[in-house]
Amino acid sequence: MTFETKKDVLDWYEKQPRTLTKEFMGAIAWNEVKNYSFDEKFVPVLLYMRDVEALTDMYYDELRRTPTGKDPIISKFMERWSSEEQTHGELLNRFLNEAGFETGEKWQTQVRRDVSRFYTVNNYLIGCLTNLIGKKFTATHMTFGAIHEMSTTQGYRRLEELAGHPVLSEILRGIIREESAHTHFYRSVARIELQNSEFAQKLSRFIVKNFWTPVGSGAKPKKESDYTIATLFGGENGLDSIDKNVSPRIQCLPGFEGLTKISDKIGQIVSQQTLIV
Ligand SMILES: [Fe+2]
Numbered sequence: 001m002t003f004e005t006k007k008d009v010l011d012w013y014e015k016q017p018r019t020l021t022k023e024f025m026g027a028i029a030w031n032e033v034k035n036y037s038f039d040e041k042f043v044p045v046l047l048y049m050r051d052v053e054a055l056t057d058m059y060y061d062e063l064r065r066t067p068t069g070k071d072p073i074i075s076k077f078m079e080r081w082s083s084e085e086q087t088h089g090e091l092l093n094r095f096l097n098e099a100g101f102e103t104g105e106k107w108q109t110q111v112r113r114d115v116s117r118f119y120t121v122n123n124y125l126i127g128c129l130t131n132l133i134g135k136k137f138t139a140t141h142m143t144f145g146a147i148h149e150m151s152t153t154q155g156y157r158r159l160e161e162l163a164g165h166p167v168l169s170e171i172l173r174g175i176i177r178e179e180s181a182h183t184h185f186y187r188s189v190a191r192i193e194l195q196n197s198e199f200a201q202k203l204s205r206f207i208v209k210n211f212w213t214p215v216g217s218g219a220k221p222k223k224e225s226d227y228t229i230a231t232l233f234g235g236e237n238g239l240d241s242i243d244k245n246v247s248p249r250i251q252c253l254p255g256f257e258g259l260t261k262i263s264d265k266i267g268q269i270v271s272q273q274t275l276i277v
């Protein structure tokens with residue numbers, strides 16, 4: 001589905017019902033979580049994913065101060081988007097506790113407190129830079145958003161496949177449906193913004209090519225980010241899901257022809273981690 005205007009994209013998004021409704025969450029078989037085995041090697045992966053979901057709030061606060069976040073259409077989307085990401089984090093956290101890995105009541109406060117100082121300084125600088133470039137930076141924000149949503153979705157798919165835990169699978173499938181709607185919003189707005197300006201195309205490509213890192217890196221320690229990526233995308237055919245479902249879809253965006261950055265970066269992390277192990 002392609003859209004002519006950002007307003008059309010928002011109208012489409014607002015028509016999408018939430019997947020993770022009260023009914024959906026009420027029907028999750030929490031009491032069955034312990035009936036199935038859950039490999040402990042996925043615990044740090046779930047913690048990482050939970051934290052990244054929870055930190056969306058912080059990212060949203062930062063974005064609201066930039067020209068992108070002040071765009072009435074994007075800010076309307078972001079309000080719902082950020083609250084959906086919170087739900088994802090909470091569901092993953094509940095799963096961990098039900099599986100016997102207690103996380104403590106104040107985990108959200110702790111996650112925010114642990115965000116590295118580097119991230120805070122770096123983001124302040126990025127904030128200044130984006131305000132300087134103004135609206136032309138929106139295309140870059142939206143492209144980053146699309147890449148993050150797509151790679152997160154693939155991460156969840158891999159986790160579902162590798163962990164093979166029926167209750168977790170049910171939760172992840174619900175989360176994935178919401179991530180897919182987020183992807184569609186970001187990608188569609190990115191396409192519209194990129195089409196409108198050759199400068200935006202050049203700037204976005206330059207920034208993605210030189211500065212893109214997997215979602216959560218910067219805010220979370222590199223070790224945790226690398227472990228998550230290597231666990232999910234390592235092993236035989238591990239990178240296929242990125243090569244087939246992320247890179248080609250990014251390459252379809254105006255100005256992004258032939259860009260292999262996402263596959264390259266994830267592949268590089270996977271092979272480095274394999275060497276360490
Ligand atoms: Fe999410």
Ligand SMILES: [Fe+2]
Binds near residue numbers: 149178179182
């Ligand atoms: Fe998302």
